Amino acid sequence: MNAPDNTALGARTMRRLYRDSVALMALASTVEKREGVLRVGAVMATPANLEILDRSGMKPADLVAAPDDLLLVVRAVDEATVQEALDAAEAGLTSTDSGAPRTERAPQTVLEGLAVGDRPTVAAVSTPGTYAPIVVEQALREGLHVFCFSDNVGLDDEVRLKQMAVERRLLLMGPDCGTAVIDRVPLGFANVLAPGPVAIVAASGTGAQEIACLLDRAGVGVSQLVGVGGRDLSAAVGGLMTNLALDLVAEDETTEVVVVVSKPPAEEVAQQLLARLAALGKPVVACLLGLEDTEAPVVVRGTLEGGAAAAAEMLGRSVEIDEASVAAARDAGTTGGLGSVVGLYTGGTLAAEAKIILTRAGVAAEILDLGDDQYTAGRPHPMIDPAARTEHLVRAGARPDVGVVLVDLVLGHGASHDPGTPLADAVREARATAAADGRELLVLGSVCGTAADPQGIDGQRRILRDAGVGLFPSNAAAARHAAALVNDQRTAQEIA
């Protein structure tokens, strides 16, 4: 180990170890984010790679390795940090091994999983979309419920597989299902939720997360969170899985209130859904984004915040958007030098909610869902790799027409272990770029998470506040404030 510039360098050689390159890239990216770590490499120890490491000052002097060895190298602020990072990287590489080097021991197929598992009941499918139907069908035929994270699955396949699932009274959550919590087991992106009386049936992943987290803040737990995939309430799919999920939560003794959350369904499906909900036999909130709020025959709310508030009220609780915290968030930014509003979201439904609120307020805005297929082809979802949003944020800071940027930060299982830091770094860079140009960039947002989430919600909020982000108690509150700022400015300009 050497330390030519007061930093420390260390390496670990894994003899004749092959690992999937996706896993290696993700591992290097994750370890590089650890505090005190400066650079990380996870490469095969070929002569060419050793030369690259040497030129980069990343090759320890005493290194001995062969081309079929996997090499981990870490440069960090001190030796202890190097060793901790190497330990973490090695643990990440070998977590699926159990004494058999060079062989991944995790089940590779549904049949393998069934053979080695302890009577599993749910299969989680996260293959490329082209192949997901094969795996899903296999799982259904084996009597498993399916959580299908894969996207880009054909609509015909979705309909066929959901019909097959309904015939077997099995849940097919997805395709493109981001979140679920079944019998307290989190699947996909899921917050750590206390058990409670509300069941959420969701055709929208981050929509369900936002509602669950707002309920959590009101002291209301969740009995089941069943994702059904974003197309389930389309005319083609006809709510096949929503109906089955409603059957199940209606029978579920722990569920007292049911929330259905979705972007607006197809008209004919909406009518059937509302009729079904009216006859469910339990209090229901239909949170259908963009629709007008109504009270009968079913309680309908057009925002996530409204849906959560209505469900909490049914249980005698309230989702309070604390005025003091809103005021604090307002104080974090100023109201001067505004331009247009840009939304850079990792959560699609949070983006949709912001757009609805801004549109209702008469404010045109450019709201991007960076988790959409067009931004994620070949890359991790921005909730897994939050740096994917960085370039967009930095670019917004350089745009003279942009005055307000809306962001979200989603915590929980499946999300990055520290999504706040890269977002905060990008915010600082964007704000500095704008400031250098004589402008002030206002960044407003909210954190979708619970106190029990592994990232630590208080720490994540602190990181964002320190970077100058105006944090609001809900995504809706942040969007409302952005709309109010733009309208105030518009009014002021008209008066002038």
Place this chain on the structure above:
Amino acid sequence: MPIPTPPSSVLLVNKEQTPAPSRVRVPLGPVPWASGSHEIVHVGQSALLLARPAGAAGGDLLPVTSRARGLVPGGLCIPNEQEFARLVRAVTHAGHAEFSHWQAAPPADVMVVDLRVRPQVVQPEAVAELVRLAAGDAPARTVSRLMDPRPLRQLAGPLTRAALRCETTQLGLLLQRLVGAGPGATPTGDDVIVGVLAALHAAEGSAAPRQRATAARERLSAAVLPLLPRTTRASRHDLTAAAHGVFGEHVHALLAALVDATRVPATFASATGWGATSGVDLACGLAVSASTALRHRQLIKRRPVSSTDTTDRRSA
């Protein structure tokens, strides 16, 4: 919520011998399975990498792939997902693969696939589109420079030019930089070379004169082979096959897109899912090389080429 317990699934596998699937796809030539114990090199999502017994014909490795991965040189593709799963499970349980009984009772349906690349007339618009898409691909911002494949991808053009212009010293220097370089079990530099070789094979149907592309491909192949000890076992397998004009079905898919521009976006999108960077590395090598080969006619007109194939213009 009442969640039914699934039937307990029992896989009846013979742990001593690797079960023969009903249907397999194999490359042209002798059947890839051999007698003797095959050591497990790697078990991946869609491929099982086995080491052939010492002395067995057909190279060092036997890649057994699923339909998702497609057939690769010297390999064995099992299109039925359940049968692939059963074989992987049997092999991982046994700790090795044993195909001896396949000699007596081979799979009922053996489809032979010719993985050799043929010269083809590429469509310049398709090449340009693939170049544009490949050049626009960027890894996540957080990827360390050590893991960034882009500097290596940029060598595809110079490598092709050096091969076409008979610049042997430059060719050697570029290969020293590329072979075994970059992230992945098949490092980026190797995937780029495989892409360049595939393009030069295909370009023989487009470049003029054809003999020049043929000579460039032969020159590059000959220069790569001595450098194989500088890279990984998996890459050695791929590069050896590519040097002999044999490529995996995923490479053939990219080549097919070069004759039909409408297929480029979907094919490239698919390539982005082949490993973390391998698909784009291949696409980049292939597209840039094809583009360079197409333009080479003009280069020839402007710049007469030496009558010998060993002149290094840079050093001359």
